[in-house]
Amino acid sequence: MLSIEKLNIHFNNFLPLNDEEFDAIASVFVERRIRRKQFLLQQGDVCRHFTFVITGCAKMFAVDQNAKAHNIQFIIENEWATDLSSFYSERPSQLYIEAVESMIVLQISHDDMLNLYTHYPKFDRNFRVIIEQKYIELQDRVLQNISATAEQRYLFFVGQFPHLANRLPLSQIASYLGITPEFLSTIRNNLVKK
Amino acid sequence: MLSIEKLNIHFNNFLPLNDEEFDAIASVFVERRIRRKQFLLQQGDVCRHFTFVITGCAKMFAVDQNAKAHNIQFIIENEWATDLSSFYSERPSQLYIEAVESMIVLQISHDDMLNLYTHYPKFDRNFRVIIEQKYIELQDRVLQNISATAEQRYLFFVGQFPHLANRLPLSQIASYLGITPEFLSTIRNNLVKK
DNA sequence: CGTCTATTTGAATGTACTCAAAAGCGGTGG
DNA sequence: CCACCGCTTTTGAGTACATTCAAATAGACG
Numbered sequence A, B: 001m002l003s004i005e006k007l008n009i010h011f012n013n014f015l016p017l018n019d020e021e022f023d024a025i026a027s028v029f030v031e032r033r034i035r036r037k038q039f040l041l042q043q044g045d046v047c048r049h050f051t052f053v054i055t056g057c058a059k060m061f062a063v064d065q066n067a068k069a070h071n072i073q074f075i076i077e078n079e080w081a082t083d084l085s086s087f088y089s090e091r092p093s094q095l096y097i098e099a100v101e102s103m104i105v106l107q108i109s110h111d112d113m114l115n116l117y118t119h120y121p122k123f124d125r126n127f128r129v130i131i132e133q134k135y136i137e138l139q140d141r142v143l144q145n146i147s148a149t150a151e152q153r154y155l156f157f158v159g160q161f162p163h164l165a166n167r168l169p170l171s172q173i174a175s176y177l178g179i180t181p182e183f184l185s186t187i188r189n190n191l192v193k194k
Numbered sequence C: 001c002g003t004c005t006a007t008t009t010g011a012a013t014g015t016a017c018t019c020a021a022a023a024g025c026g027g028t029g030g
Numbered sequence D: 001c002c003a004c005c006g007c008t009t010t011t012g013a014g015t016a017c018a019t020t021c022a023a024a025t026a027g028a029c030g
Helices: A003-012 A019-028 A084-089 A110-119 A122-147 A150-160 A162-167 A170-177 A181-193 B003-011 B019-028 B084-089 B110-119 B121-147 B150-160 B162-167 B170-177 B181-193
Strands: A030-034 A039-041 A049-055 A057-063 A069-076 A096-099 A103-109 B030-034 B039-041 B049-055 B057-063 B069-076 B096-099 B103-109
Touching: A003 A019, A003 A049, A003 A103, A019 A103, A019 A110, A049 A110, A057 A170, A069 A162, A069 A170, A069 B121, A084 B121, A103 A110, A110 A122, A122 A150, A122 B069, A122 B084, A122 B121, A122 B170, A150 A162, A150 A170, A150 A181, A170 A181, A170 B121, B003 B019, B003 B049, B003 B103, B019 B103, B019 B110, B049 B110, B057 B170, B069 B162, B069 B170, B103 B110, B110 B121, B121 B150, B150 B162, B150 B170, B150 B181, B170 B181
Parallel strands: none
Antiparallel strands: A030 A103, A039 A096, A049 A103, A057 A069, A057 A096, B030 B103, B039 B096, B049 B103, B057 B069, B057 B096
């Protein structure tokens, strides 16, 4: 299946696109292949694209003053990989987005995206709903972070994203949970014993 | 100043409303006065309103199996107080929203809100931008939670919301940071000594 | 002024981290 | 096919960050 068709199917979850709107996205989204360990965004660069993932997986992370990376989120098939803050402000990003598996993505430039919003209000609607859903997810994660132990957060993660837990190395999941790889290893061990 | 005018000024931060759109909101938003400790939403109830805060402050929180409350966010003047998940799904909420100061709010019902979206696409746009900004804030908080110590998170909170840190009791801030009141008290003490 | 709640202080405990070393695992080349 | 390299995961000892519980102190309100 063509990538642009997969994107169209994605929009069917919200307000489906008509022919004119489909033609509009078909003419501005560009397909790119990304190899494992390649970066979609690096700290200091302005995030100039909205990126839709067709296949593969990326991680978004920040690096602290001790050069430690902290995974903010994983982004997989049918999800959007963008630093919203940098994209809209057009200022240098504080974040990295790196492929943890080889990927196929569709990208739209900043200007084309703003055009899409202006000419076809349906995209305002659809992206409003998309981001609202992401907001709810993120709020849930905050609640976990302030109320649950590392073990509970790990179980929650595995429950919410069972596919991801298998696809990713332990160290990446530990970073996402905000704990050390050593400790996550211990947690897994304890769970097996139970 | 009338509450509805304050809401109109709020929208001026995005795409300003024309006369027709202003009349539309003026006819569907209803003012309510809320006393301290009164609830805008309780666990088990469906969140049936979108709520805009004119004055005062509320906390959104969840209660865990040990009956402990965990503050997910504070909501003040010119912010929106809604459980999006419950509002759109029309299913019982897991959350509470309670006034920590007496408040004046403007509320719009679920059906009126959907009407607004349908008849005036500008609201899709404006609320898309509003939620995008909130998403960025929340993502920053997640990064803090997974990467910073309690002391760093406290300093970050005070830096981001200096007004809030004075307005709220220590115990409420501790709950927001995901630590015990005792420990926040110790943190403050250490900071004074430094 | 007394009552109620919030904050502070401190001791004992638990959760999670650091550091170091060993074990496992995938890929590469001989 | 096996030996070796580099990287990830595991294991364990010692430590630091944060919690629990209890009691004392301070503040807020009638």
